Amino acid sequence: MPTQFEVNGRAVExxxxxxxxxxxxxxxxxxxxxxxVGCEHGVCGACTVLIDxxxxxxxxxxxxxxxxxxxxxxxxxxxxxxxxxxxxxFRRHNALQCGFCxxxxxxxxxxxxxxxPDCDADRVREVLSGNICRxxxxxxxxxxxxxxxxxxxxxxx
Amino acid sequence: MKPAAFDYAVPATVAEAVALLAQHEGAAKxxxxxxxxxxxxxxxxAAPSLLVDLRKLPDLDRIVVAAEGTRLGARVRWRDIEKxxxxxxxxxxxxxxxxxxxxxxxxxxxRGTVGGSIAHADPAAEMPGLAVALDARIRIVGVAGERVVxxxxxxxxxxxxxxxxxxxxxxxxxxxxxxxxxxGFEEFARRRGDFALAGxxxxxxxxxxxxxxxxxxxVIGLSDRPRRLAAVESVLNGKxxxxxxxxxxxxxxxxxxxxxxxxxxxxxxxxxxxxxxxxRALTTAAAR
Numbered sequence: 331m332p333t334q335f336e337v338n339g340r341a342v343e344x345x346x347x348x349x350x351x352x353x354x355x356x357x358x359x360x361x362x363x364x365x366x367v368g369c370e371h372g373v374c375g376a377c378t379v380l381i382d383x384x385x386x387x388x389x390x391x392x393x394x395x396x397x398x399x400x401x402x403x404x405x406x407x408x409x410x411x412x413x414x415x416x417x418x419x420f421r422r423h424n425a426l427q428c429g430f431c432x433x434x435x436x437x438x439x440x441x442x443x444x445x446x447p448d449c450d451a452d453r454v455r456e457v458l459s460g461n462i463c464r465x466x467x468x469x470x471x472x473x474x475x476x477x478x479x480x481x482x483x484x485x486x487x
Numbered sequence: 488m489k490p491a492a493f494d495y496a497v498p499a500t501v502a503e504a505v506a507l508l509a510q511h512e513g514a515a516k517x518x519x520x521x522x523x524x525x526x527x528x529x530x531x532x533a534a535p536s537l538l539v540d541l542r543k544l545p546d547l548d549r550i551v552v553a554a555e556g557t558r559l560g561a562r563v564r565w566r567d568i569e570k571x572x573x574x575x576x577x578x579x580x581x582x583x584x585x586x587x588x589x590x591x592x593x594x595x596x597x598r599g600t601v602g603g604s605i606a607h608a609d610p611a612a613e614m615p616g617l618a619v620a621l622d623a624r625i626r627i628v629g630v631a632g633e634r635v636v637x638x639x640x641x642x643x644x645x646x647x648x649x650x651x652x653x654x655x656x657x658x659x660x661x662x663x664x665x666x667x668x669x670x671g672f673e674e675f676a677r678r679r680g681d682f683a684l685a686g687x688x689x690x691x692x693x694x695x696x697x698x699x700x701x702x703x704x705x706v707i708g709l710s711d712r713p714r715r716l717a718a719v720e721s722v723l724n725g726k727x728x729x730x731x732x733x734x735x736x737x738x739x740x741x742x743x744x745x746x747x748x749x750x751x752x753x754x755x756x757x758x759x760x761x762x763x764x765x766x767r768a769l770t771t772a773a774a775r
Contacts, residue, residue, distance in 0.1 A: 371525075395521070
């Protein structure tokens with residue numbers, strides 16, 4: 331089924347089976363392998379992408395359902411040239427070890443901070459409770475997200 | 488972990504959607520946010536031949552708060568309820584808002600819908616439990632026309648409802664909420680956003696003498712479907728909602744539920760949780 335949407339600011343058209351998830355479409359059709367696939371049933375959060383600015387689970391969304399929508403993946407949140415404020419903060423706080431969950435953490439935190447740049451630690455923990463990390467114990471991740479708030483308060487991304 | 492193949496249709500009207508469901512005689516499934524259906528498809532617990540996407544159906548994403556009651560369109564998402572100023576304001580639906588805060592995780596809240604959760608009918612889910620506790624009515628459209636079913640009669644068991652394969656939930660209707668009504672919502676889950684091991688949605692009015700009247704005690708995760716506990720309500724009605732009454736109601740809750748043993752918790756533990764959740768929710772309600 332032909333499906334047109336926008337990925338990271340670029341218009342794309344893919345020919346996919348209706349059963350293909352948005353996560354598989356991004357990875358296998360569009361070769362955007364930053365979106366990771368963990369549990370495939372909406373529990374781990376590794377596949378989080380933004381649809382029209384809202385964080386969603388790409389494993390629980392069909393590619394055909396994003397017809398006409400704006401999708402942003404972790405690749406769309408930074409340039410090759412420099413780390414984004416969130417990425418830099420994750421690096422500063424050692425907020426990743428194996429890195430598998432990191433794309434989902436970054437996309438989720440980006441959506442949160444874009445909408446709620448004044449959120450507190452409880453809110454960060456609540457939102458990140460939908461993203462499983464098996465390495466870090468979360469403390470450096472929460473610290474990294476809190477530390478990145480300043481960049482979003484000034485409208486920076 | 489990949490769904491079996493299916494066809495996909497995006498009807499423009501409710502009439503077209505139910506016609507498609509009817510033509511496929513039970514082999515078609517409606518999808519909106521997909522936050523309950525997609526896991527079911529990925530695990531191949533269901534393998535419909537057609538998905539009917541509701542995303543273009545007009546008006547089903549509306550929240551209307553009026554003097555005669557509240558109307559939630561079937562496509563209203565948890566995020567929409569969370570952000571609704573009308574639901575949060577005086578004259579809104581405070582118990583609904585408090586309960587919906589517990590639904591799922593951030594990303595799922597951006598897609599999951601009122602109609603989807605009610606159609607899925609998980610015994611531990613918040614929206615079905617709130618619908619029963621709030622005396623909601625569910626407006627359903629089929630090829631033969633429209634009907635309205637009380638939430639108390641809608642759920643028939645785990646993942647089972649009276650919804651026909653050719654019918655679509657279009658709206659949930661909640662009675663107006665008097666400002667003086669006392670209410671509480673409590674839920675216990677291992678991780679916030681996970682399914683409740685047990686939860687309670689309670690409310691009552693106060694008569695001229697300050698005694699509880701019209702008590703409603705709804706529970707989730709404690710039976711094969713969301714239900715009200717008549718035995719607990721009768722303990723409350725006509726009594727001052729003081730510590731002794733709440734203790735008696737809490738004890739009654741423990742014996743009024745019929746939980747199952749499962750991988751998440753034993754039946755005995757859930758019985759104890761029933762007493763704790765109902766007790767805490769009533770304590771909050773009485774203190775408002």
